[in-house]
Amino acid sequence: MQIEAHDLYKVLQAKFGFSTFKLGQLEIIHHLCNSKNVLAVLPTGTGKSLIYQLLGYLLNRPVLVISPLISLIDDQVARLNRLGEKHVVGLTSKLDHNQREFTLNHLRNYRFIYLSPEMATQPEVLNALKQLDYGLFVIDEAHCLSQWGPDFRPDYLKLKDLLSQLGSPTTLMLTATATKSVREDILKKMGFHSDQVEQVVYSVDRPNIYLEVEHCETPAQKNKKLFKLLKMIKGSGIIYFSSKKIANQMTELIAQQTDRSVAAYHADVSLQDRYRIQQQFMLGKVNVICATSAFGMGIDKNNVRFVIHYHMPGNLEDYLQEIGRAGRDQQPSIAILLYTAGDEYIPSTLNMKGFPSASNVQTFFAKPESRASFEPDQKQLLTYYHDQHKSAQEVSQIFENRQVAKQNSLMQMLNFVNEENCLRNNLLTHFGEQEVTHNANCCGIDCVFEAVATLKLTKTSEVEQETNQSLSLVPWQTRLNQLFSQKK
Amino acid sequence: MNNEFNFSYFLLQFLSTDDWRRPKVLLNNLIGRRTVSNLFWGIQYGLLPFFNLFPKLTATDFERAINLLQEKKLIEKQQNDQIRLTTAGKQMQQIIQESIVQFHLSGMGLHTNLETVQQCLNLVIQITSEFSYKNNRYYPLQYTGQVMARSKQWFLKNKSDTLPEQLQAEFTAFLNTIPTEKADIFTNSFIGHNDYGLTDAQFESILDLTPFAWHLQKLTLIADFIRWALDDSKTDHFLCNQIVLPWITPSPLSTSSLRSYQLYLKTKDLQNVATLRHVKLNTVKEHLLEAAMLTTDFPFNLLLPKSISTDLKNYLTTYQVSQWQFDEVLKRDARFSFFEFRLLQIERGQIQYAN
Structure with a gap:
């Protein structure tokens, strides 16, 4: 399909309010317009969703988007709603029976259809999906296809069949992080030869984010450093924790101590x-968020100045994704990982606990009556392999391999933490990229306070110090007048 | 007590120093599991006002709360897991009572899920607020499909230039019926145009409440709102009534029990009801027991034996209703069925919705 550049910019301005494209967007759009499949690796914050959303307006045929999580789907639907788009639906388990029926019966009325791979392969849904002629088939978070990646989802393996059942529309596979082997695996799992797909790979590097690993001798010292940092560093930021409980406790402590x-x-x-916290964060009324790494955030705030890892993530892919929330405005920002010896114990335990044990696999396969008692996630995973006619032994082996792969990813993360030279080059090497020349604005080890000063991220004015405003209730009459515009 | 009032302490009110009680009954009532046995014991333990108010409570969190009481020696546990208040527990129960009396929930959970109504109200206010500012580009709150769909239906049905003004007038009418501080709390939580309200943590800090006390406070406020919006004697709540009404079942009975009960009132024949409804006779009996517990004017006399032997009468007056044993009743009057036994317990027992 031939689309004039003029039309592209017109839609970009009219629907999204931008006058220029970000890195990679235009190139990918051109490939897709020429009916070429694309595997795109674009760093976080570069506007991946805009690519297929813009095409949705130009193609006038539905765009089907496969996304791994309900929270991500909700977030995308809400964003499109905010842009004034009404013909968008998230086909998720949140719909009740009637709504689901209605949606399936009116599927052709939607411009954007978001759903998970599990949902897409349900017979009733699949039947409805097959009735449409798609402009584009999008796989978001395409790295979930790869068994070598840390977020492998077996249900993603069904997408190859789904694609052919839907008449093999032009396909866009999107991810923020994928090493060469993961990219090859993605293509293989989707049944594409390398010459059928244009690979658009941009560096994962975010040069405006200074990388810092700060080793702390004890948890108490870690807290002390954190509080000191929060007192000196300017702007807003996100602190990642691996447990909800500690995130809550630290939120209280930070409020008291800073x-x-x-x-x-x-x-x-x-x-x-x-919702409130996201919006208050966007408006700067809340300027530090204590989040868990496992929980996706719909926050699209450009001026996040720092991301701190209070607990280390389980792999470099997650690390990269999380630090990518900083500095989307391209201004100097900092990613600080606070590490105390033994911190790796938490992700390691999570890796071990994430899979059913060999004896549980055996029970699941041998005793159908036991299946109801399995945790929903494990049940889904085991059912998938059971339906694939795998034996209990084969499945246990798959899980064991996955565990080893996850532990390897953790080791790479740990290598990063213990790097003695350039952190950035450690990261880039992992993603198969060329090394860069280290400089003062690149990264540092155990010099966080100096780095904050060098990057000019130190608070400067008194006004900025005073962010913890005292809260109070607004009288209800005033409140109602604020909620409902009084302009006639 | 405000600084300490937590879920564990809240549970003390349902326990007694006199008899051993099953913790499972507490959990099942709080999460709204509707079985006859559960409702029956729930009523005996004073749980009905709080029925179905904590649908998301997990067995693990509940167990943790019970264990905490045991650690503090406020309760003791038997081998079979039944629990009883200690003397210290009794004292604490009395202290806690002050914190609890302010919450008037009166069995609202039998008619609705309070959280769902709250969500619908939040969304309707957001939509109307943005509409009043003529803004249609915003992030709508993301709730379940049903809440989203009903809120949208409400808006489409009532959309007009005067909608925001009318809704504000209705809220004003409601807020004038409750104390000023409560009205401030109720309105400060709402999300509207460029205005995102206060979070739970912020309310807890301003009001100096524990998360649990704040949770009960929220439930009480939305229950107050629902009662007002459903009050037939009021004429100034057309829009609010429409927000609430789709989520309410007028009868406290489950749909199926209500149908059986209505058919019984018509036919006065249990077997006939079973045949008409294509269900087992025992199921109909269960439905009627639910009706006997949860409705007024239940025709006990039609279903209970006309006369009771003196021996049985003596037994029944000697013991408290909750201590009656079916075996003992059978020994004294072999004609009694378990259905009649439970019915008699319900008739003679004291049922209180309101705390």
Whole structure:
């Protein structure tokens, strides 16, 4: 399909309010317009979603987007709603029976259809999906296809069949992080030869984010450094924790020990509070968020100045994704990983606990009546392999291999933490990229306070110090007048 | 007590120093599991006002709360897991009572899920607020499909230039019926145009409440709102009534029990109801027991034996209703069925919705 550049810019301005494309967007759009499949590796914050959303307006045929999590789907639907788009639907388990029926019966009315791979392969859904002629088939977070990646999802393996059942529309596979072997694996799992797909790979490097690993002797010293940092560093930031409980505890401590307005943000926080916190964060009313790494965030705030890892992530892919929330405005920012010996114990335990044991696999396969008692996640995983006619032994072996792969990823993360030279080059090497020349604005080890000063990220004015405003209730009459515009 | 009031202490009110009680009954009532046995014991333990108010409570969190009481020696546990208040527990129960009396929930959970109504209200307010500022580009709150769909239906049905003004007038009418501080709390939580309200943590800090006390406070406020919005004697709540009504079942009975009960009132024949409804006779009996517990004017006389032997009468008056044993009743009057036994317990027992 031939699309004039003029039209592209017109839609970009009219629908998204931008006058220029970001790195990689235009190139990918051109490939897709020429009906070429694309595997795109674009760093976080470069506007991956805009690529297929913009095409959705130009193609006038539905765009099907496969996404791994309900929270991500909700987030994308809400963003499109915010742009004024009404013909968008998240086909998730949140719909009740009637709504699901209605949606399936009116599928052709939607411009954007988001769903998970599990949902897409349900017979009733698949039947409805087959009735449409798609402009584009999008696989978001395509690294979930790869068994070599840390986020492998077996249900993603069904996408190859799904694609052919839908008439093999032009396909866009998107990810923020994928090593060469993961990219090859993605293509293989989707049944593509390398000459059928254009690979658009941009560096994962974010030069405006200074990387810092700070080794702390004890947890107490870690807290002390954290508080000192929060007192000196300017702007807003995110602190990642691996447990909700500690995120809550630290939120309280930070509120007591510093002048920051801070909020905890994780799966236990109610829906409306997550919304409030996101919005308060966007407006700068909350300037530090204590989040769990496992929990996806719909925050698209450009001027996040720092990301701190209070606990280390389980792999470099997650690390990269999380630090990528800093400095989207391209201004100098810093990613600080606070490490105490033994911190790796938490992700390591999570890796071990994540898979069913060999004896549980055996029970699941041998005794169908036992299946109801399995945790939903494990049940889904085991059912998948059971349906693939694998034996219990084969499945146990798969899990063992996955565990080894996860432990290897953790070791690479640990190597990064213990790097004695350039952190950035350690990271780039992992993703198969060329090394860069180290300089003062690149990275540092155990010199966080100096780095904050060098990067000019130190608070400067008194006004900025005073962010922890005292809260109070607004009288209800005033509140109602604020909620509902009084302009006639 | 405000600084300490937590879920564990809240549970003390359902326990007694006089008899051993099953913790499972507490959990099942709080999460809204509707079985006859559960409702029956729930009523005996004073749980009905709080029925179904904590649908997301997990068995693990509940167990943790019970264990905490045991660690503090406020309760003791038997081999079979039944629990009883200690003297210290009794004292604490009395202290806690002050914190609890302010919450009037009166069995609202039998009619609705309070959280769902709250969500619908939040979304309707957000939509109307943005509409009043003529903004249609915003992030709507993301709730379940049903909440999203009903809120949208409400808006489409009532959309007009005067909608924000009318809704504000209705809220004003409601807020004038409750104390000022409560009205401030109720409105400060809402999300609207460029205005995102306060989070739970912020409310807890301002009001100096524990997370659990704040949770109960929220439930009480939304229950107050629902009662007002459903009050037939009021004429100034058309819009709010429409927000609430779709989520309410007028009868406290489950749909199936209500149908059986209505058919019984019509036919006065249990077997006939079973045949008409294509269910087992025992199921109909269960439905009627639910009706006997949860409705007024239940026709006990139609279902209980006309006369009771003197021996049985003596037994029944000697013991408290909750201590009656079916075996003992059978020994004294072999005609009694378990259904009649439970019915008699319900008739003679004291049922209190309100705390």
